[in-house]
Amino acid sequence: MSAKHRKPVLVVGLGRFGGAVAHTLERMGHEVLGADTDARLVHQFAGQLTKAIEADCTDMTTLEQLGVGDFEAAVVAIGTDIEASVLTVLALSDLGLTNIWAKATNDKHARILERTGAQHVVFPEQRMGERVAHLLNERLLDFIGFGDEFAIARLKAPEPIVGLPLVSSECRKKFDVTVVGVKREGENFIHAVPDTIIFPEDELVVSGRIDDIERFSAT
Known part of the structure; x- marks a missing residue:
């Protein structure tokens, strides 16, 4: 409608x-x-x-x-x-x-x-408080929690996966997170596929458990 x-x-x-x-x-x-x-x-x-x-x-x-x-x-x-x-x-x-x-x-x-x-x-105040606490991690650029364990986050590309296609970086196997999409400066957002290569200044949209996302962003 x-x-x-x-x-x-x-x-x-x-x-x-x-x-x-x-x-x-x-x-x-x-x-x-x-x-x-x-x-x-x-x-x-x-x-x-x-x-x-x-x-x-x-x-x-x-x-x-x-x-x-x-x-x-x-x-x-x-x-x-x-x-x-x-x-x-x-x-x-x-x-x-x-x-x-x-x-x-x-x-x-x-x-x-x-x-x-x-x-x-x-709970607007509680949600905002949780969001700010997670964003204190300088590599996390945005954060949306779902329940107590899962989240979608926007973050700077971690060094270990830069220069690699996602299929080689094995984010799911090594870090238990899924790279959903990539935003590159001056370009439109793209949905991530196995052969997507991650550049140094890329911003990633990832999903997974909150602890795993924070650990991934800090690598």
């Missing part, structure tokens, strides 16, 4: 996380209704989103007046007020919304959100 035919998205909480989500959705072509109890934030976003309103979204009547049933999804980005976060998710769920994303501050908060109707729970 094209963006212009998508139903609007509700973003509750226009702090740093919610504001970033709302801005990105707007850039992607969604209609975005941003809601917050802070009049200052609502005023700040008034000209940047499809619509921004001052509203208490823990109240089901308020949500009904906003026409939540016509929304494609809702993002509950409320930060420190856990009670408001949970009550908003509960109200959205009771009104029949089946695509609810919610920000959690800890595991207990996440469990409550899931039990009250959130289909997707995210």
